[in-house]
Amino acid sequence: MKVAVGITGASGAIYAERLLRRLLDERAAGRVEQVAVVFTSNGRAVAEFERPEFLSWLAQRVAADEAVEFRNDDFFTPVASGSAGYDALVVVPCSMGAVGRIAGGVTDDLIARAADVMLKERSPMRRRTLILCPRETPLSLIHLRNLTVVCEAGGIVLPAMPSFYTQPQTLDEAVDTVVLRILSLLGLAPEGYRGWQE
Template identity: 45%
Template sequence: MSARAPLPLVVAITGASGAPYAVRLVRALVAAGRPVWLVVSSHGFRLLDTEVGIASIEALRAECDPKGWDRLVTVFDDKDRGARPASGSARSAGMVICPCSMGTVAAVAAGTSRSLVERAADVALKERRRLVLVTRETPLSQVHLENMLRVTQAGGIVLPAAPGFYHRPTTIDELVDFVVARVLDLFDVEHDVGRRWGG
């Protein structure tokens, strides 16, 4: 009997600063052979262009293994709230929003579902699937903290884009890898991103 293909992981990119995290995450998932349902908000596209010079999906594809991308990545329009990630009957391995803006955190906490990103997150919570929000904001207001608490109480995981330094990073890539590795671990994706603590 052949092994069952892994379920797709919904990956959303929103407008919080942190485009290098998003690019590295998608690249690592493709390298690991994991199917990805990708949703990029309009602010996410602006972020990608501003921070890493990626102005289109085609440019993002070029940053990954294009052949792997074509085999594994399905792109959905954030305005299409009728797309597959919007339905609980469309099985997935969960969802990660990376980076996740505080506006998106607020929408997820309130269950407003005004876009595909927000609806897919709502679906992950209601179906009891893993939902990881890679938040990037500082300082945090009481509103931000309360919204993150609400998401956590609903079953989501808040993973701030806050890299550690015990591995003595010397490059930005090493800082990015630290955070991306934690995301991959939460979804049980085998990887060699970053160095693990050895005691």
């Protein structure tokens, strides 16, 4: 499985960090073939503000060839093409601007193009997965309509809303309730994932 992670300018860089840590664990275990990362310029700025240690950790992983990072303005990357074989794109955190561009089919950056690829390449023979994790509240009617369009097109909207039935004791544990749900939807059945009353 090849997975790309798009990081936009919504608050919540911790979600991207925790997801990437888990995905690289899955890669080390041989369950994921490749992990790619794409930042918007605002996504990188927010990550630098909220989680500067995340960016240095990620740079080390890229330097070690554990992950690959693509520029958001580079359309000559594999995630921009359906023939390149990426199986999933997770946009986390996902700004409402990114949702609007994806819903409208406006592929003016690599994240929007990769999302477009996931939606257009869906077929009974090969299921491409697009997961958007919006981190916004409250939601306007425009936001809700754009999210509906994404769902109708076959995308999955998974708001970055932690669950509490597992009684998380730390911020990381609360964030991981969302991250583990993402991994479950990718079919990775992560260790430690518990559904309701499991």
